Amino acid sequence: MTFMLAGPAVYVLWLSFTVSNFGQNPQFVGWQNYAAILTDRYFWTAAWNTFIVVNAVVYIELLLAVLVALVVASLKTGRMLMFAVVLVPYGISEVVGVLSWRFLADPSIGLITNTLALIGIDFNWTLNPEAALVLITTIxxxxxxxxxxxxxxxxxxxxxxxxxxxxxxxxxxxxxxFWLITAPIIVPAALLAIIFRYVFAFRMFSEVWLVTQGGPIRLTEVLGTYLYRTGFRYSDFGGAAATGWLMVLGSLLLAAIYLRAIYRSAFRDA
Amino acid sequence: MVEVGISNVIKKYGAVDAIKGISASIKDGEFVVLVGPSGCGKSTLLRMIAGLEEISGGTISIGSKVVNDMPPKQRNIAMVFQNYALYPHMTVAQNMGFALRLARANKAEMDKRVREVAEILGLTEYLDRFPRALSGGQRQRVAMGRAIVRDPAVFLFDEPLSNLDAKLRTEMRTEIKALHLRLKATMIYVTHDQIEAMTMADRIIVMHDGLVEQIGTPLELYDEPVNKFVAGFLGSPPMNFLPARISGGKLLTDAGSDSVCIAEMPDQEDRDGLDVGIRPDKFEIADDGIPMRVNVVEPTGAEIQVVGDVDGRNMVVVFRDRLVFNHGDIARVRPVQNGFYLFDAKTGDRLPVA
Structure with a gap:
């Protein structure tokens, strides 16, 4: 079990200190991959996009979750039905979900794009990176x-x-x-939800890959797609492995901060 | 002056009538206990007084105001819940001061008030603790403290002692009673425990099936129950009931194939369909008494409880004398002079004996 978990991680760690591609055996190069990534401006674009999208996703989602949960919990009848309805998106395959949204937001015939155009908003995410990030966040x-x-x-x-x-x-x-009873009591649960969602959102891939593939001109790339492109488009396995480890460190740092907050809120005592 | 007036109050849950028309008036400063078996509507009535349940019919007034449509916070009441309902994320001091905080009381005054009340209840050293770090008895005190801090006109207690162990329950009973004497506030207390009712109440309201059976002081109810339900509900061990009839000036009950004379009633006309009720401590040994088979003998030191049956009907008899009984003995017992009650077996109403 330990080997199953640690084996690949250790292998990837070793890989991140080597240069290799298809047909070439790994050559040890020390910190070179890390240096290359940290000086790559596309990496920083991807990191910045990830930072923005992840924070938007986590906090907007938490706010919505609280609102929807309050509404469902306050229902007198049909609670279980609403509960099931709210859960539906989780049952839909990620690819199908993303492609459906892409269709709905199609720049020329999409329902969402056309509706927004009616109220005077030009939502062309194929040209506008901000719009694309908004769409990705929404999905x-x-x-x-x-x-x-x-x-x-x-x-x-x-x-x-x-x-x-x-x-x-x-x-x-x-x-x-709500503010004096419900909110303080659900804080530990909310922190838990935040941690999980940070970690999930941090490795976001399919939403971006299936919508924009990181374009236009790599402006909507996130760390997940940066890693994929480095590894499987440029066949730079060492660079991809190093990116992976940087993402793990980022996740750990975030999780540590929030775990500490949970620990304090759940175990403070006189 | 804060009386609580309950007039023809009805509570319906859909087609079910939980309370079927109750009237009672509670005097200023009185300690009234609502008692009855579970499902009798006593908690519902209390919650209607608190404003936590809507009133389907009739009126409830606190002081001179009808409060039917008033939210709880305007009723000038405080309530102690069965599970204490302490806010888990607040310290003892914050729990106790919560109502004052909501009323935007001055901080210094609030602290002073919380400290005063904590002093009364012996909670001073726990003020900075969270409820989870307290014992059941301490939580109970905090719940009471939270009510006292507000200095309400009426205290409502919903089975506040039912989660405590027997010893603590007895202690808290005395404490609540002492608190009542000290605060002189009107208190309404719900319990299913008739001993709590007997020991604490100025007056008891006995409820059953959504109706009031009888209202009176504990001893009035004990000595002069209006029906079989009240007679059987108050007192521990409970009153014994045997089917009986009057024939030829004698009150008779059947035991096996024999008819046993319980008492001479020369002035009464013959009639069937009676129940005779006898409290466990109102028996004496008599050679021609009711033959009771002894099943279990429980000496408590001060007295002996004999649990037995007559033709399969359970009986409990308490003797203060140290009589010796063995399992399987037949003990012949009869009620002492004027030591029994008569009830109509059909309606349960009490009938005059003399």
Whole structure:
């Protein structure tokens, strides 16, 4: 088990210090791959895009998950039906989902593009990198919302009803009930959802590859596609491996920050 | 002056009537216990007074105001919940001060008030703890503290002691009673435990099936129950019931093939369909008494509880004398003079004995 997990990781670590491609045995080159990546401006574009998209995805998705979970939890009837409806995107294959969105947002005949054009917004993501990143962010949120939703929903319905009754007797408004009772109690669950989504979103690939392939002129590339392009288009396995390790370090750093926050919120005590 | 008036109150859940028309008036400063078996509607009634359940019919008033459509926070009440309902993410001090914080009370005043109440309840050293670091009894105190801090006109307690162990329950019973004497506030207390009701209440409201069976002081209800339900519900061990009839001036019950005379009733006309009720401590040994087969003997030191049956009907008899019984003995017992009640077996209503 340990070998299964660690074996490939160690191999990739070794690969990241070598130069190799198809038909060439790996040659040890030390930090050269890392130096090349860190001076590559496309890497920094990809890193910056990843940073923007990941943060947008994680926080907008969390906000939506809380809103949807509150609505579903407050339903008197049809709760299970709504629950199932909200989960649907998670059951759709990533490729099918992304291609459907691509069709909906087709620059000339897409439903979304045409609707936006009616209210005067030109949403041509094939030419405009910002628009493309907005589309990619939207798809990623749409596809993973059920994940964050389930975590937040479970936390919300686990709050005992008596707490709300006590708060009502104590004089709380609905708004105060949410901010002073619900919100603090679901914080650990929200942090957990954030960690998972950061790690998932950090390695985002198919949304970008299937929509723009990182174009135009590599302006919408994220780290996942940068790695893929380095490895399988340019056959630079060493560079791809080094990118992979940089992504792992990035994920670990993020996870560490949030795990610490969870630990503090869950175990602080007098 | 804060009376609580309950007038023809009805609660329907869909087609089910949980409360079928209840009236009662609770005086200022009174400690009233709502007691009854589970499902009798006592908690529902309390929650309607609190404003946590809508009122389907009738009116509830607190002080001079009808509160039917008033949200809980305007009713000037505080409630102690069965599971305490402490806010898990707040310290003891924050829990207790929550209502004041919502009312935007001055910070210094709030701290002072919380400290005062913590002092009364012996919680001072726990003020910075979170509820999860407290024992059940301490949580219970915090829940009460949260109510006291607000200085409400009416305290509502919803089975507050049912999650505590027996010893703590007895202690808290005394403490709540002492608190009532100290605060002189109106308190309404729901329990299914008749001992809590008997020991704590100024007046008891016995409920059953969404209706009030009887209202009165604990001893009134114990001595003069209006029906078989109240008679059987209050008192521990409970009252014994045997089918009986009056014939030829004698009150008779059947035991096996024999008819046993329980008491002489020379002035009564013959009638069937009676239940005779006898409290466990109102028996004496008599050679011509009711033959009770002894099943279990439980000495408690001060008294002996004899659990047995007459023709398969369970009986419990308590003797203060150290009589010796063995499993399988037939003990002949009869009620002491005026030590029994008569009920109509069909309606359960109590009938005059003399």
């Amino acid at each position: 990623s949120i749409w596809h993973h919302l059920p994940f964050s939703f389930v975590i937040i929903y479970a936390a919300i319905i686990s709050v005992p009803n008596e707490l709300y009754e006590a708060a009502r007797v104590d004089g709380a408004t609905k708004w105060q009930e």
